[in-house]
Amino acid sequence: MTTILLRVLAPVMLAALPLTALAEDAPLSITMDGAVALNASILAEGTLSEAQVQVLKDVAHQKAVVLTCDGFAIDDARFSRVFEAAYPTDAEFAALDEAGQVQLRAVMMLVLGTFLGGNLAIASTDAEAWCASATEEKAQADAPNRVWAD
Amino acid sequence: MRRLSLILATALVATSANPPPAMADKKSDAVVAGAIIGALIAGAVNKNRTNNRFNYATDTAFYPVGLPGTTCYTRARTCYQRGNYSAWATQRVFG
Numbered sequence: 717m718t719t720i721l722l723r724v725l726a727p728v729m730l731a732a733l734p735l736t737a738l739a740e741d742a743p744l745s746i747t748m749d750g751a752v753a754l755n756a757s758i759l760a761e762g763t764l765s766e767a768q769v770q771v772l773k774d775v776a777h778q779k780a781v782v783l784t785c786d787g788f789a790i791d792d793a794r795f796s797r798v799f800e801a802a803y804p805t806d807a808e809f810a811a812l813d814e815a816g817q818v819q820l821r822a823v824m825m826l827v828l829g830t831f832l833g834g835n836l837a838i839a840s841t842d843a844e845a846w847c848a849s850a851t852e853e854k855a856q857a858d859a860p861n862r863v864w865a866d
Numbered sequence: 867m868r869r870l871s872l873i874l875a876t877a878l879v880a881t882s883a884n885p886p887p888a889m890a891d892k893k894s895d896a897v898v899a900g901a902i903i904g905a906l907i908a909g910a911v912n913k914n915r916t917n918n919r920f921n922y923a924t925d926t927a928f929y930p931v932g933l934p935g936t937t938c939y940t941r942a943r944t945c946y947q948r949g950n951y952s953a954w955a956t957q958r959v960f961g
Binding site: 742743745746747749750751753754757758773774775776777779790795799815818819822826828832835838845846848849850852853856858859860861863 | 879902903917919920921922923927937942944946947948949950951952953954957
C-alpha cells in the first residue's frame with residue numbers, strides 16, 4: 717500500500733517542489749545585476765540598512781526603465797512617499813552630527829546612482845527584452861516601492 | 867540638510883524637482899561632503915571582496931511554482947523574470 721501511494725504521489729510531490737540548480741550559467745543581465753548590487757551594498761555598509769538599500773534599488777530600477785522604455789513615467793507623489801519612508805525621520809536625522817548627515821546623504825546618492833547607472837547599463841544589453849519585462853512588472857499593481865505612474 | 871537630501875534624490879529620480887533653497891548648503895558642507903564621498907569611493911575600491919551574497923556563480927537558483935519565467939537565488943534573496951530584476955517576484959517569494 718505504501719509503495720503504491722509513493723508511486724502515485726511522487727510525481728505530484730516533485731511537481732510541487734521548485735527546481736533548483738547552481739547558477740553558474742546565469743545570463744549576463746543577472747550577473748551584471750549581481751555586480752551592481754554587490755557594489756551598492758559595499759557602499760552602503762555601515763550607513764544604510766538592507767531595507768533602505770532595497771528601496772533605492774527598486775526606485776533606481778524604475779527610473780532606469782523610465783529613461784529607457786516608452787510608456788513609463790515617475791509619479792512624483794508616489795516617489796515622495798516611497799523615498800520618505802526609507803529616509804530617517806527629522807528627529808533621527810537631527811540626532812546625527814554634521815559629518816553623519818553628510819555621510820548619510822552622500823551614501824544615499826552614491827547607492828542610488830550606482831543602481832541607476834547599473835540598471836541603464838543592463839538595459840543597454842537588450843533594451844527590448846528589458847522593457848518587455850518592465851511592462852510585465854508594471855502590470856503587478858501590488859509591487860513594492862512602486863513609483864511609476866499608472 | 868535633510869530637506870536638501872530629499873531634494874537631491876528627487877532631482878535624480880523624479881520627473882520634476884523643486885530648486886534647492888539658497889541657504890541649503892555652505893562651502894564647509896561641500897568640503898566635508900567631498901572628503902566623505904572621496905573616502906567612500908576610495909574605501910570601496912580597496913575593500914576586500916569577501917561579500918559573496920550577490921555572486922550568482924556560486925548561488926543556488928530555483929524556479930518557484932506558479933511564477934513561470936521566474937528565477938530566484940537563495941543567498942541573494944532576489945528574483946528575476948525572464949532574466950530581468952523583478953521587485954514584485956522578489957517580494958512575493960522572499961517577503
